[in-house]
Each structure stands twice: as structure tokens, then as C-alpha cells.
Amino acid sequence: MLEALLGAIAESSTAQALKASRILYPLVNAAHILAFATLYGSIVTLDLAVLTRARSDHLAPLARLVPVVAGAGLCVAIATGLILFSVQPFDYADNPAFRVKLLLVAVGLLHAGALHATHGFRAMKVTGAASAAVVLSAAVSLLIWTAAIVAGRFIAFMA
Numbered sequence: 001m002l003e004a005l006l007g008a009i010a011e012s013s014t015a016q017a018l019k020a021s022r023i024l025y026p027l028v029n030a031a032h033i034l035a036f037a038t039l040y041g042s043i044v045t046l047d048l049a050v051l052t053r054a055r056s057d058h059l060a061p062l063a064r065l066v067p068v069v070a071g072a073g074l075c076v077a078i079a080t081g082l083i084l085f086s087v088q089p090f091d092y093a094d095n096p097a098f099r100v101k102l103l104l105v106a107v108g109l110l111h112a113g114a115l116h117a118t119h120g121f122r123a124m125k126v127t128g129a130a131s132a133a134v135v136l137s138a139a140v141s142l143l144i145w146t147a148a149i150v151a152g153r154f155i156a157f158m159a
Helices: 002-010 013-020 024-051 056-085 089-094 096-116 119-127 132-157
Strands: none
Touching (some): 013 024, 024 056, 056 096
């Protein structure tokens, strides 16, 4: 079942277009990197502001804006990642670094979703005051997303 799905992805028109073009794959790859940079950069900005106990008049607007920017980066990263995956789906599916990256991204998303559902985060968006739980969450977030980036860089070296 999985093999048939991966085969269909490999034979898709998207995969064929990327394989046939000398510039399409590098452009999609660059878009993927820029999207992940947007996602990671926005997350790091908020997490470091929380960890350094930034002034509340700075932290509240960051807590409202950063999730929107991170979400946009995430959407583009997922779209471009799926496109890149289509070129070598069997290789990616078999790559341990790729699987770790996907797992870490899933953990990061679950962590962010859980954080955003807390009273502490909702209060920070209004008051700019970060509770101890939000501060701890910022440290965990930095670890998860940094690990996802590192795992992503290992994909090319674990093939």
C-alpha cells in the first residue's frame, strides 16, 4: 500500500516537472528554506523575548503577531516540502533523518497548539506577562524547533 502510494507520488506530474527542469527544483528548495526560516525565525523571536523577560509592551504584540507569521511560514514549508518529497519519495521515506525531522515538526506543532490553548499564553497576548509555564514552554520550543532544523540538515548526509 505504502509502496504504491510512493510510486504514484514519484510518477506525478509535479515530480516529473521538477525532474525535467533545471531551475524548478532549486527554486522550490529555496522557497522551502525561506519558509522554514520564516517559521523558525518568528518562533525564536517570541521564545527569546519570553526567555529574556522582554518588556510587557513588547511581548504582548509579539505574542499576537508571531503565531500568524509562523503559521504562514509553516503553510509554505509544508507545501514546498510535499513538492520536494515528490521527487524522491522512496529515498525520503527511507531516510531516518527525514523521519526524525517530521516527528520533531509534529511534536513542535503539538507543543505550540497546547501552549496556545493555555490561559498563560492567552493572558500574555493581552498583558505581556509570561508565566513560569510559558517561560518553560519557550525553552522547550527552542529545543524542539532547533532539533527539527538540525535533523533537516542531516537528510542529505543520511541518504
